[in-house]
Amino acid sequence: xxxxxxxxxxLERKWFVADADGKVLGRFASEVAKILRGKHKPIYTAHxxxxxxxxxxxxxxxxxxxxxxxxEKFYARFSGYPGGLKKRPLKRVLETQPTYVLQHAxxxxxxxxxxxxxxxxxxxxxxxxxxxxxxxxxESIDLA
Numbered sequence: 455x456x457x458x459x460x461x462x463x464x465l466e467r468k469w470f471v472a473d474a475d476g477k478v479l480g481r482f483a484s485e486v487a488k489i490l491r492g493k494h495k496p497i498y499t500a501h502x503x504x505x506x507x508x509x510x511x512x513x514x515x516x517x518x519x520x521x522x523x524x525x526e527k528f529y530a531r532f533s534g535y536p537g538g539l540k541k542r543p544l545k546r547v548l549e550t551q552p553t554y555v556l557q558h559a560x561x562x563x564x565x566x567x568x569x570x571x572x573x574x575x576x577x578x579x580x581x582x583x584x585x586x587x588x589x590x591x592x593e594s595i596d597l598a
Contacts, residue, residue, distance in 0.1 A: 460492075460499040467576075468506045469592035471585070475512040477597065478519055479559055485597040486510065486556075487563035490573045503569060507576045509592055514552035514581040518544065529558070553579040 470489060474482055488494055492504030518524060524545040531540045547555055556579050564570035578587065 458497065460497045460502045460504050462502060464497075465502075465504060469509065469587065469590040470506060470595040471509045471511060471587075471592040472595050472597050473512055473583075474510055474556065475515040476517060479516050479555065482516065482597055483556060483559035484563055486577065487560050489595075490560070490564065490576055501569070503572050505573055505576060507590070507592075508578070509585050509587050510556060510577065510579045511583050511585055512581075513556050513579050514548070516548075516552070516556060524548075529554075552581045 472482075472486060486508050489508055490505040492498050492502075492506070495504055498504055518527070525543055527544040528541040529544070529547050530542075532538055533540070544555065557574075557577070560577060561570075561574055564573050578585065
C-alpha cells in the first residue's frame with residue numbers, strides 16, 4: 455500500500471466560524487491551529503497546506519485561566535535600542551487589541567516557516583460578533 459500525499463489541486467477548502475465567547479485562550483487557539491494545519495482531515499500531509507479557513511468572532515470575550523494571569527502575563531516588544539523593551543500586561547492588550555491576543559497564540563502553534571505564514575493568513579479574527587464573510591457560506595463549529 456502506498457502512502458497518499460495530498461496535492462494542492464485536489465484540495466477543497468471549507469470555511470468555519472468559531473465563537474470565542476467564554477472559551478479558554480490556549481485550548482481554543484490549539485483547536486483553531488489544528489484546523490488551519492488540516493490535521494482534522496484524513497488527507498493531512500505535513501508539507502502541504504491542507505487546512506481550512508477559520509473566522510473567529512467575539513475575540514474580546516476570550517477567557518484566561520490561572521492565578522492572576524491577566525496581571526502577570528506580558529507581551530513584550532523590543533525596539534533594538536538600549537532600554538527599548540516595552541511590556542504590556544494581558545489585561546491592557548485585551549482592552550485595546552483583543553484580536554492580537556488570539557492571533558499571537560495561534561501563530562505560536564503553527565510551523566515557524568513560510569508554510570506557517572501561509573496558514574496564518576487563513577484565519578480572520580473579529581472582536582465583535584459581526585464579520586464580512588457570509589458570502590463564503592461558513593459552517594458554525596464549536597471548539598474546546
